[in-house]
Amino acid sequence: MVDNSNPSVSTAMQVVDSLSDIGRAMPFVAPAFILLKIIIDIEQRAQEVDAKCSDLVERITFMISHLPILEKIEIMPSTRQVIERMNEAIKSAAALIAAYRKQSRVARRLSISNREKFTQCAEAINICCHDLLMSLQIHQSTQLEILTRDVPIDDDDKAAQTFVEEHGGSVDAVMYDRELVKEFAQQQHLVMDDSVMEQLNQNIADSVQQNQQRFEGILQDNVKTAIADSLKSIAAEMHASEAEQRFKCVQCDKEFTNSSNGPKACSYHRAEYDSWSRSFPCCSTSHPCQFAAHRSKHHCDYPYGNFFPRSRGVLNYTDTNEEWASVEDTNLETDEVQKASVGQLYRWVSRGARVEENTLLITIGRVWYKYPYYFSTFTAKELEDITKSVRLSRRTLIFRTSADENEYALAEWILSISGKITGVRLTAKAATSPQPYVRVCPIDLASCTRSGEILTLSEGGMRSYTPASP
Ligand SMILES: [Zn+2]
Numbered sequence: 001m002v003d004n005s006n007p008s009v010s011t012a013m014q015v016v017d018s019l020s021d022i023g024r025a026m027p028f029v030a031p032a033f034i035l036l037k038i039i040i041d042i043e044q045r046a047q048e049v050d051a052k053c054s055d056l057v058e059r060i061t062f063m064i065s066h067l068p069i070l071e072k073i074e075i076m077p078s079t080r081q082v083i084e085r086m087n088e089a090i091k092s093a094a095a096l097i098a099a100y101r102k103q104s105r106v107a108r109r110l111s112i113s114n115r116e117k118f119t120q121c122a123e124a125i126n127i128c129c130h131d132l133l134m135s136l137q138i139h140q141s142t143q144l145e146i147l148t149r150d151v152p153i154d155d156d157d158k159a160a161q162t163f164v165e166e167h168g169g170s171v172d173a174v175m176y177d178r179e180l181v182k183e184f185a186q187q188q189h190l191v192m193d194d195s196v197m198e199q200l201n202q203n204i205a206d207s208v209q210q211n212q213q214r215f216e217g218i219l220q221d222n223v224k225t226a227i228a229d230s231l232k233s234i235a236a237e238m239h240a241s242e243a244e245q246r247f248k249c250v251q252c253d254k255e256f257t258n259s260s261n262g263p264k265a266c267s268y269h270r271a272e273y274d275s276w277s278r279s280f281p282c283c284s285t286s287h288p289c290q291f292a293a294h295r296s297k298h299h300c301d302y303p304y305g306n307f308f309p310r311s312r313g314v315l316n317y318t319d320t321n322e323e324w325a326s327v328e329d330t331n332l333e334t335d336e337v338q339k340a341s342v343g344q345l346y347r348w349v350s351r352g353a354r355v356e357e358n359t360l361l362i363t364i365g366r367v368w369y370k371y372p373y374y375f376s377t378f379t380a381k382e383l384e385d386i387t388k389s390v391r392l393s394r395r396t397l398i399f400r401t402s403a404d405e406n407e408y409a410l411a412e413w414i415l416s417i418s419g420k421i422t423g424v425r426l427t428a429k430a431a432t433s434p435q436p437y438v439r440v441c442p443i444d445l446a447s448c449t450r451s452g453e454i455l456t457l458s459e460g461g462m463r464s465y466t467p468a469s470p
């Protein structure tokens with residue numbers, strides 16, 4: 001299975017195939033072949049060619065292609081040391097490529113410091129390669145520019161850099177701002193969901209280190225046997241441990257993997273099936289009316305049928321949640337209601353199991369496919385991530401039902417001077433009210449609980465009058 005679309009991988013495969021005899025004869029160079037084989041496997045399964053990965057593959061292939069000379073010379077202890085360092089450098093490169101390829105395409109591009117990691121890796125390989133050429137007494141090579149060139153930057157990386165520059169120049173401010181990340185994903189026609197934000201919050205160095213340990217284990221188990229089996233068992237083992245994670249889509253209930261997902265991979269209805277009228281109220285046909293990317297986690301970026309039984313299961317019962325504060329204003333002419341609330345989620349289903357962590361619940365608008373709505377929960381960990389994002393972006397708005405200044409409901413985070421979330425402000429205003437109704441719920445970030453009395457900042461307009469007695 002030669003990947004013709006990526007010449008650097010095809011060349012690497014040829015080198016591995018033609019040189020594995022040397023690994024068999026000299027087990028101390030075998031790790032280099034095994035690791036290059038691991039890299040080839042990762043690159044073959046990758047969805048697209050990436051200039052930084054190809055560059056590392058080429059450097060490593062170039063270095064390894066000099067090893068046949070080992071068979072003709074007497075091997076000195078200094079040469080063995082160089083080979084050991086070479087094995088380590090290739091292991092670091094394999095670990096980096098594996099971690100990088102695990103990032104989604106959006107996260108990979110916006111993690112602009114990735115390029116530094118590739119540069120460090122390339123430098124380590126270059127130094128090893130120089131030492132190797134010296135100790136093998138190879139003096140000149142026409143391909144030496146491989147070692148002196150810069151790590152390439154491709155169009156997608158450039159697009160990410162330009163995007164960051166256009167938005168203030170701070171990578172952090174973009175990376176932690178969900179709205180900006182979403183905008184970048186849209187601009188690049190890439191899939192955006194909450195896993196992208198999680199990946200951007202994670203440090204790639206951690207997963208590089210995990211990979212190094214994993215590869216160390218594979219090497220220990222395989223150096224003797226794998227060479228004899230022409231590296232085939234390594235590939236099988238890698239596939240088993242790297243088998244792509246399967247997710248279940250919350251919109252269409254189908255299984256998907258990141259590589260099978262795409263901007264139009266999922267089809268679904270905006271509204272849920274109505275068993276009484278035996279139809280979908282969104283489009284009145286049985287064929288899905290919407291197309292988007294599969295999503296593994298529930299979200300309120302846009303309506304989809306499966307969302308509503310879930311939100312209703314919470315909102316229509318009293319044992320599922322406790323309301324801390326709410327605002328509501330009714331338009332006296334149209335009877336349209338603007339509302340928002342904040343509280344604690346106890347369980348997702350009435351009489352079901354209680355959620356394990358303290359969970360904040362924020363609801364804005366009427367949760368129905370025809371209206372703009374927001375229904376989302378937050379654990380302490382999620383609030384901490386949001387704090388980071390809000391502190392950098394100063395984007396405190398959680399959601400607003402309408403841009404109309406006269407009629408809207410909204411919720412926003414309240415920050416302390418040091419940039420910590422200390423509460424949620426709720427606002428509701430109907431066009432028939434002269435003033436909005438505004439309340440503040442103080443929140444303790446660490447415990448994800450209400451931390452004080454609800455403040456009413458503005459009583460707002462004429463809310464529906466309820467007589468004390470009929
Ligand atoms: Zn539909």
Ligand SMILES: [Zn+2]
Pocket residue numbers: 249250251252253254265266267293294295
């Ligand atoms: Zn789907």
